[in-house]
Amino acid sequence: MTKTITMAHGSGGSATRELIQKVFMRSYATMPLLEGNDSAVLPMPASVDAGRLAITTDSFVVTPQFFPGGDIGRLAVCGTVNDLACAGASPHYLSAAFILEEGYSQDDLITICLSMARASEEAGILIVTGDTKVVERGHGDGVYINTTGVGFLAPDVELSGAACRPGDAILLSGTLGDHGIAIVSVREGLSFETDIRSDAAPLYALCEAVLKAAPGTHAFRDPTRGGLASTLSELAEQSRVAMLVEEQAVPVRDEVRGACDLLGYDVFQVANEGKMVAIVPAEQAEAALAAMRSAPYGADAAIIGEVQALATSSEKPQAYLRTPLGSRRVMDVLSGEQLPRIC
Amino acid sequence: MCLAVPAKIESLEDGGMAVVEILGIRRAVACDLVPEAGVGDFVLVHAGYGIEVISEQMAQETLELIAEFPELIANDSAGG
Amino acid sequence: MNTNLLTRFRDPALARELLGDIEQLTARLLAARPEISAERPLRLMEVCGTHTVAIARAGLRELLPPEISLISGPGCPVCVTANRDIDRLIACTRLPHVTVATFGDMLRVPGSSSSLALRKAEGAAVEVVYSPLDALKHAVEDPGRQIVFAGVGFETTTPLIAATIKRAAAGQVSNFSVLAMQKQVPPAIAALLADPEVALDALILPGHVSTILGTEPYRFIASEHGIPGVITGFEPADILWGIAQLLRQLWRRTPEIQIAYERGVRPEGNPVARVAIAEVFEPADAIWRGLGAIPRSGSQIRSTYTAYDAAHRFELEVEQTVEPRGCRCGEVLRGVLAPDHCALFGRACTPQDPIGPCMVSSEGSCAAYFRYQIHDRVPRTPPQQPAQSEDGKR
Numbered sequence: 001m002t003k004t005i006t007m008a009h010g011s012g013g014s015a016t017r018e019l020i021q022k023v024f025m026r027s028y029a030t031m032p033l034l035e036g037n038d039s040a041v042l043p044m045p046a047s048v049d050a051g052r053l054a055i056t057t058d059s060f061v062v063t064p065q066f067f068p069g070g071d072i073g074r075l076a077v078c079g080t081v082n083d084l085a086c087a088g089a090s091p092h093y094l095s096a097a098f099i100l101e102e103g104y105s106q107d108d109l110i111t112i113c114l115s116m117a118r119a120s121e122e123a124g125i126l127i128v129t130g131d132t133k134v135v136e137r138g139h140g141d142g143v144y145i146n147t148t149g150v151g152f153l154a155p156d157v158e159l160s161g162a163a164c165r166p167g168d169a170i171l172l173s174g175t176l177g178d179h180g181i182a183i184v185s186v187r188e189g190l191s192f193e194t195d196i197r198s199d200a201a202p203l204y205a206l207c208e209a210v211l212k213a214a215p216g217t218h219a220f221r222d223p224t225r226g227g228l229a230s231t232l233s234e235l236a237e238q239s240r241v242a243m244l245v246e247e248q249a250v251p252v253r254d255e256v257r258g259a260c261d262l263l264g265y266d267v268f269q270v271a272n273e274g275k276m277v278a279i280v281p282a283e284q285a286e287a288a289l290a291a292m293r294s295a296p297y298g299a300d301a302a303i304i305g306e307v308q309a310l311a312t313s314s315e316k317p318q319a320y321l322r323t324p325l326g327s328r329r330v331m332d333v334l335s336g337e338q339l340p341r342i343c
Numbered sequence: 344m345c346l347a348v349p350a351k352i353e354s355l356e357d358g359g360m361a362v363v364e365i366l367g368i369r370r371a372v373a374c375d376l377v378p379e380a381g382v383g384d385f386v387l388v389h390a391g392y393g394i395e396v397i398s399e400q401m402a403q404e405t406l407e408l409i410a411e412f413p414e415l416i417a418n419d420s421a422g423g
Numbered sequence: 424m425n426t427n428l429l430t431r432f433r434d435p436a437l438a439r440e441l442l443g444d445i446e447q448l449t450a451r452l453l454a455a456r457p458e459i460s461a462e463r464p465l466r467l468m469e470v471c472g473t474h475t476v477a478i479a480r481a482g483l484r485e486l487l488p489p490e491i492s493l494i495s496g497p498g499c500p501v502c503v504t505a506n507r508d509i510d511r512l513i514a515c516t517r518l519p520h521v522t523v524a525t526f527g528d529m530l531r532v533p534g535s536s537s538s539l540a541l542r543k544a545e546g547a548a549v550e551v552v553y554s555p556l557d558a559l560k561h562a563v564e565d566p567g568r569q570i571v572f573a574g575v576g577f578e579t580t581t582p583l584i585a586a587t588i589k590r591a592a593a594g595q596v597s598n599f600s601v602l603a604m605q606k607q608v609p610p611a612i613a614a615l616l617a618d619p620e621v622a623l624d625a626l627i628l629p630g631h632v633s634t635i636l637g638t639e640p641y642r643f644i645a646s647e648h649g650i651p652g653v654i655t656g657f658e659p660a661d662i663l664w665g666i667a668q669l670l671r672q673l674w675r676r677t678p679e680i681q682i683a684y685e686r687g688v689r690p691e692g693n694p695v696a697r698v699a700i701a702e703v704f705e706p707a708d709a710i711w712r713g714l715g716a717i718p719r720s721g722s723q724i725r726s727t728y729t730a731y732d733a734a735h736r737f738e739l740e741v742e743q744t745v746e747p748r749g750c751r752c753g754e755v756l757r758g759v760l761a762p763d764h765c766a767l768f769g770r771a772c773t774p775q776d777p778i779g780p781c782m783v784s785s786e787g788s789c790a791a792y793f794r795y796q797i798h799d800r801v802p803r804t805p806p807q808q809p810a811q812s813e814d815g816k817r
Contacts, residue, residue, distance in 0.1 A: 185368075190553050193369035258366025261348045262388070263553065264527075264785070316796075324435040325442075325659060327482025332794035335774040339527030340553045342346055342390045342580065343472055343499060343786045345579035345631040346473055347687075349429055373556060375586040376696045385429070387634060387687055390526070391554025392583035395634045395693055401685035402428050409437065409664055412444055421455050422676025 003106035010134025027113030032128040040128035054089035057148040069197025073112035077119035080149035085204040086220040089151030091125035101140035123202030163218040164239035166309035169285035171278040174300040177256040180270035201274030206295040213291035214284035229268040232319035243319040245305035264341035269334040347389040432658040441663035448670035449488040464492035471629035472499030472786030479795040481659040494758040495788030502780045505710040509534035514739040516547040524558035525573040535745040555587040562599035571733045574603040579631040581605045582696035585703035600733040609640040610720035625669040626652040637692025645678040656684035713753030752779035761799035762792040
């Protein structure tokens with residue numbers, strides 16, 4: 001008989017302890033967790049001198065929980081690691097809190113936890129503490145995960161979304177839209193067959209390589225929900241500049257293009273979970289590109305555009321596309337949920 | 344008002360369905376409205392149905408007409 | 424067939440060649456007709472909303488000579504659906520054991536007091552589908568529920584709704600029905616052209632509606648109104664090719680209906696699809712947002728298929744229809760008012776928080792103007808009226 005999550009697993013009693021030991025501790029097997037204390041007490045990493053600490057938190061509610069190229073567990077680690085990476089912070093410690101729905105399969109939970117263990121090992125982050133709650137059947141969607149990440153910054157790292165300057169190059173670490181399309185390909189009702197896999201990946205190593213090659217880098221941002229369009233328009237607003245992207249320079253897989261054509265999606269609005277945008281001074285752009293391309297998950301990296309000054313003080317800071325015909329148009333930002341359309 | 348995308352028929356299936364390929368993705372579509380469509384044909388797909396078989400010959404003709412257009416209009420005269 | 428043949432229509436070089444032709448034709452027209460200027464441009468209406476979006480995405484407006492003005496027409500099935508019809512759909516979501524299945528386009532369109540998205544948030548069973556076949560599949564898999572499909576669309580979509588109803592009948596699926604609200608394009612064009620305020624020089628006709636219809640239903644545009652019409656595809660080069668042919672007709676003063684999308688539209692259309700429509704649906708009078716009642720411009724399910732007619736199957740309690748205050752979607756849909764000249768545009772009415780359907784639908788002209796920040800270079804003053812008309816004000 002397959003084991004399922006019951007309300008008892010959230011009671012705080014022996015069932016909870018058993019779940020923690022058999023599922024979480026066994027999957028992650030990290031020292032601070034095995035000690036079983038209420039708080040993880042952790043050393044400052046030896047590699048970090050006095051520096052600064054970065055902290056970020058994110059919750060993950062994706063349906064379905066298993067999809068081509070990943071699962072909610074890998075996503076929960078990579079998403080938080082990448083948010084740390086955007087600050088230029090090396091990832092160190094991670095918390096993992098679960099909200100489980102009564103009746104959820106324990107086998108699936110173990111699969112998710114093992115996937116988190118693998119992703120955290122790859123990212124070099126240690127899962128040090130966690131929490132589990134159980135909600136009644138019908139009150140959740142199987143499993144929700146919250147992760148909080150702690151990272152450390154070297155003293156000379158100074159990145160900010162407000163630091164983009166006219167003339168800077170815009171770099172993208174790989175193909176656009178893979179994650180979002182992998183997810184819809186397995187959604188009920190929309191399903192189509194494709195080899196597209198989610199790009200969910202931890203990107204600190206890539207950011208570190210870029211920082212080394214291009215120490216003048218102004219900002220990193222991962223184009224997750226809302227896609228590249230949201231990311232670039234946020235950066236434009238923060239820095240009060242225009243972002244001009246050459247449509248033909250943006251790497252997009254044919255299959256992703258095909259799915260977007262079929263469903264009426266705009267690829268610039270589709271979510272990514274393993275891509276990084278870097279804003280780099282023009283003179284360091286080639287070095288940054290070379291570093292990205294030789295870093296893990298950066299083989300398809302490209303320079304996709306440049307930061308421009310606003311033409312007038314009243315011009316709205318936003319992202320634009322240069323179309324293959326040479327015209328310039330606004331890169332529109334998703335409003336609401338991305339829906340398949342026939343019109 | 345209506346998105347439709349060209350897709351290549353890879354196989355014909357039971358129940359009037361076909362598997363089509365669009366830039367590497369595959370989906371089942373219904374062929375009720377294009378009974379003449381066969382494997383290898385390109386169909387326009389709208390909301391899960393093929394609505395027309397795309398004519399290769401006509402695509403070629405359009406490209407030729409576009410190529411000849413400058414010469415055509417050079418010999419045009421204004422209407423009265 | 425050779426895939427490269429189709430990708431050639433995406434080649435920017437082809438589009439550039441056509442832009443050159445268009446410039447040349449425009450220069451000639453200007454030389455011959457002093458009444459045309461950047462202030463009094465030629466008014467070309469793209470009837471179809473998918474064209475509106477394709478034009479915005481390719482940034483075609485800024486590439487065309489300033490003497491050519493592209494005006495978005497009523498070709499967004501979501502936008503022209505009357506409030507009353509949306510309210511009927513919303514009434515379906517209040518029925519017990521009913522799931523309303525809809526194309527994603529309809530989800531956020533506001534009716535008098537609610538929308539399908541709001542009803543979903545309130546717990547109603549509303550499901551977004553890519554195809555009516557998905558709705559039928561749901562009905563087969565869940566015999567305990569009634570699945571009502573929101574029948575919205577033009578002639579492109581109606582045949583496949585018909586085909587789905589026929590499949591339901593063949594499979595004796597008794598828990599599937601359609602609330603038919605589809606519309607027909609040619610009667611709407613006729614209504615537009617009969618309106619002196621609209622004043623158009625040429626029509627860019629919808630590609631995929633014409634895939635079904637062919638050229639015949641459009642003949643009256645040229646023969647009765649003397650206006651050129653070209654059936655056009657959706658790649659940038661297709662659209663430019665359509666415009667080039669229109670300009671040539673205008674220059675030669677030989678208005679006719681041409682096909683510039685020969686690979687997807689046969690002169691006779693798709694007769695199999697029209698037979699499917701005729702078997703399941705019959706023409707009915709319909710109310711269009713903005714255009715009002717147009718005789719025989721809608722579709723209703725024939726008595727032979729009454730069993731699949733949601734309007735027949737269910738007793739719908741439809742709320743009192745309330746039109747949104749200040750919304751001028753009607754004028755926008757007729758091309759009389761530029762979207763950004765509506766007082767609500769971008770202020771009270773945005774894609775995030777829409778008041779009228781033209782702002783909701785992804786292919787609505789207000790949404791396209793807002794997202795792509797299109798500004799009409801000149802107010803939409805029809806030629807026969809004085810320069811200061813109502814829509815000249817901001």
